[in-house]
Amino acid sequence: MTRHIVARTSDIPPGGNKVFGVDGRDIVVFHVNGEFFALLNRCPHAGAPLEKAACVARLTSPEPGVYERSRVGELLRCAWHGWEFDMRNGQSWFDPKRVKIRSYPVSVESGEVLQKGPYVAETFPVHVEDSYVIIET
């Protein structure tokens, strides 16, 4: 288990995402409503880059004519074939057990905590006054 500091929280705008090369993999980090989610940047269906996916809401219909939108912005809709996935755990919406994207634990830490280590920060010095996105692989 290695913890990687990949960005300042301010580097990824709300509703946006950023791709990071971590341990030879492309991992995409999404920022939704103040939370961060990290997934392998590759759709398990046909390999499309997930950074181009649409961030959508979960739409359910308990009975005909009744619609409920929930978890706005927390679902991915793949850029190619429209397969939907839950950003929190990478599970697909239509077959959660069988089809999923690999997801990675993400945490947000303050620079102050990080300066005590241990972590891997290849790209930039850590400042006490900022907070950072950490991916575990």
Add this chain to the structure above:
Amino acid sequence: MSDVIDRPILAEEAAAKSRLRIIDCDVHPSIHAHSDIEQFMPKRWQEHLRTYGSHLRTPYIGTTPYPRSSPLIARRDAWPPTGGPPGSDLDFMRKQHLDPLDIEYGILQVLDLFIFSQQNLEFGAAIQRAINDWQLAFWSDRDPRLKASILAGQDDTQLAIAEIERCAKIGRYVQINVCPRANEPLGRRRYWPIYARAQELGLPLGIHVGGYGGHAPTGGGWPSYYAEEHQSNAHTMAAQLTSLVLEGVPERFPNLKIIFIEGGFGWIPSATWRMDRHFEAFRSEVPHLKRRPSEYVKEHFWFTTQPIDEPDEGKHLRSLIEWVGVDRLLFSSDYPHWDFDDPRYAFRTPLTETERRKIFNGNARALYKL
């Protein structure tokens, strides 16, 4: 590389004796700006395009009958960084599609300007002429990998034949494309002069799904959902295959080659088995047929693979391929549309080296004389 998807086909190909390059039989270029197309139109039709535009059998000008799955039915990552719609920027198409997938040839299929759906047949023909010129000037001339098709709407048969003659003289087109949803089923005799000319010229007939005819796209009527309409492409293809075979087109034009584009191929076995049964029962109704319908299908028709069927078990896809026949299939990607098939991952069943060479290259090379 990935811990989710099987190793790409192309990695195996690289290790094979000779690299397998891909012929993609369905690539969609788009018009970047109306001015690009207007230079190929007489003033009279330029003004018509600006003043009246499309007149379709749909309720509102400039709309499609259904909302779509994504803007311009495109992959979300296919919008060129330089602006313009997906498929309108050759450099971006090279960078995103032709080069990384090692496409040896891409067969252009144009759907812009409701090309086969115009109710004003003369305006439709003017657009078709302009698009036929534009394909050469904007695509084939700039990238020799991209091969143009002669678009000829068949409901004004004389205009269609005039356009086929004009383009055939130029001699740089690989097929004649007609509308999949014309006013009558495609086997009807009113369209035979086109088939006769195609046979004489040695050009295959391409039929790409889509367009808005005056008929509901399914036998059940007008669908409620895009998912339902998308599925109806296969119904339309099945109806047209049946019409062409039973009306006797392959019997009458034994050297005509017909290609169904973007209808997939999962529906073919059932359609041909059923035609054969009916042929046995109702032979006296169609005495002009000399052989079983399935024999005509196996000798005169080809099918592009996308959108490929994805059964839960790979062996079922394997059976489908064997039933249809490896010789009948032509790989197609449908780039840049949302239901794009990636040649590395679309076939979720093992193929032998020989099968792969046929489907991804050899069949199309022979058919289009590339």
